[in-house]
Amino acid sequence: MALQNPPSGSGQTTSSAIGIRPDLVAGLTAAAVVLPKAMAYATVAGLPVSVGLYTAFVPLIIYAFLGTSRVLSVSSTTTLAILTGAQLGIAVPDGDPTRLIVATATLTGLTGAILLAASVLKLGFVANFISAPVLTGFKAGIGLVIVLDQIPKLLGIHVEKEGFFRDAFSLVQHLPDMSFPTLVFATATLLGLFFMERYREHVPAPLIAMGVAITFSWYFGVADLGVATVGHIPQALPSPTIPDLALVQTLLPGALGIALMSFTETIAAGKAFSVAADPPIRPDRELVATGAANLAGAFLGSMPAGGGTSQTAVVRAVGGQTQKASLVTAAASAATMLVLAPLLGLLPQGVLAAIVIIYSIGLIKPTEFASILAIRRMEFWWAVVAFLGVLFFGTLQGIVVAIILSLVGLAAQVANPVVHVIGRKRGTDVLRPLSPDHPEDESVEGILVLRPEGRLFFLNAQQVADQIQAAISTYSPRVVVLDLSSVVDIEYSALQMLAAGHQRLLDGGVKLWLAELNPAVLGYLRASRFLEQLGPSNLYHNVEAALHAFETASLEDPKI
Secondary structure, three states, X not given: OOOOOOOOOOOOOOHHHHOHHHHHHHHHHXXXXXXXXXXXXXXXXXXXXXXXXXXXXXXXXXXXXXXXXXXXXXXXXXXXXXXXXXHHHHHOOOOOHHHHHHHHHHHHHHHHHHHHHHHHXXXXXXXXXXXXXXXXXXXXXXXXXXXXXXXXXXXXXOOOOOXXXXXXXXXXXXXXXXXXXXXXXXXXHHHHHHHXXXXXXXXXXXXXXXXXXXXXXXXXXXXXXXXXXXXXXXXXXXXXXXXXXXXXXXXXXXXXXXXXXXXXXXXXXXXXXXXXXXXXXXXXXXXXXXXXXXXXXXXXXXXXXXXXXHHHHHHHHOOOOOOHHHHHHHHHHHHHHHHHHHHHOOOEHHHHHHHHHHHHHHHOOHHHHHHHHHHOHHHHHXXXXXXXXXXXXXXXXXXXXXXXXXXXXXXXXXXXXXXXXXXXXXXXXXXXXXXXXXXXXXXXXXXXXXXXXXXXXXOOHHHHHHHHHHHHHHXXXXXXXXXXXXXXXXXXXXXXXXHHHHHHHHHOOOEEEEEOOOHHHHHHHHHOOHHHHHOHHHEEOOHHHHHHHHXXXXXXXXXX
16 A cells, blocks of 8 residues: 555664655645645636645545555646646536536546546556657647646636637737736746746745735735636535536546546656655556546546646655655645635736646657657657647547557557568677678678567568568578567468468578577467478577578588
């Protein structure tokens, strides 16, 4: 269980290492970051700020008891907030507050149910379906959408949401209507947050910004100046909310995407802040923990939640060691609801928008695009397409684009495996693929060593056969050695291709030898009776043995 204390590596553990004090400090410090951002993310989703506080309460407690990460902090995130807002906009187009709360409970409950169902089906591996380059592009698109969504709040204007590019055009049209006092508050907050994040990394910047803004709002009465504020926040713990089953059909597609993104972010954050002494992150158990956290949160006012990178980083940075830190953060959230709610109502909306923008810009990472481009151009274009997919098609559709891109990329890679021509480093016994980087490498005349890589099956069997045939036409060998050390599986269609290729070689007077088969591939070849057709004398433990046999036989019979 996540609340267990870590085992001692030396046989002796000090009380300060496992006691409450480090986690108390970490939990309170994380609360200073989590609570302001949770409130801000609720506004991103078009929900009251109180929903953000509820999301930083129930899910934290549930995950603390069920999760496998010692320090992961589970609440709302920028990505989940924008996805939630998009789906709620579909389910409740008129924005009716009462229906929004019910729709949120339904969406959060569906997200939790999907995650729990995935745990039963052992689908933890699904988090790997979105490749890192595609996720980079997707998050950059999300970041840009969030920034554009918050700019009207900085300016004190209202823009109807009709899509990224239409919203940008509408924003320009409404610029003459901006509120100068709102802009002043928001700009000051932006500058203050930027300065603290840049030069005072360990201070609770969001909390300070909110505290200063509330003080100014109270002292100067900014609401009378036309500055929009948060308004009334219920001074109480969350009251039970019952999901509406009639909304399930409408919300289910979006809940699938939100569940996938919640789990992906949770696993990424959990692994990123795990240290050697921590137990391993178990994906299927994380499905249970995040699923239960969302399902419980649905009945107590929470929006969809997942593991957050920034708050987890705070917990780890200030010495948090167990999930007791999350329980402290949840207690701070409860205290805020019960005591500080009236003060939070004075907070200008533009300040929350500034907080969202500062912490959403981090999703846009041009350096990651540049790094991808420097290594793999194809994956760079995947990232670009995922980025544009969010802007052109919307955030929920952007997830579909991201998944399709990742699957297409995977299919492209497995459908086009490389078949290396193996040579020998001059003057040594080292065997390696022939390459323009090593022009001095040599091959043995009369024998061609080929090494296909990956799983051979119906999708790539013909491509592998074509590459083998092209190499044979180039080198005109008397013997072809297939080094199968890198082939982990061979499917029926590929077995047929191998048998047909062997027959063509025999018809052309060329021998086929096989080397270094792994046990599974060897078993399939035996079951297919191909080894009987090939003959046991043409099977070798490794390529070196095949080359030695060829060189020895060539001395005895130059025709071999």
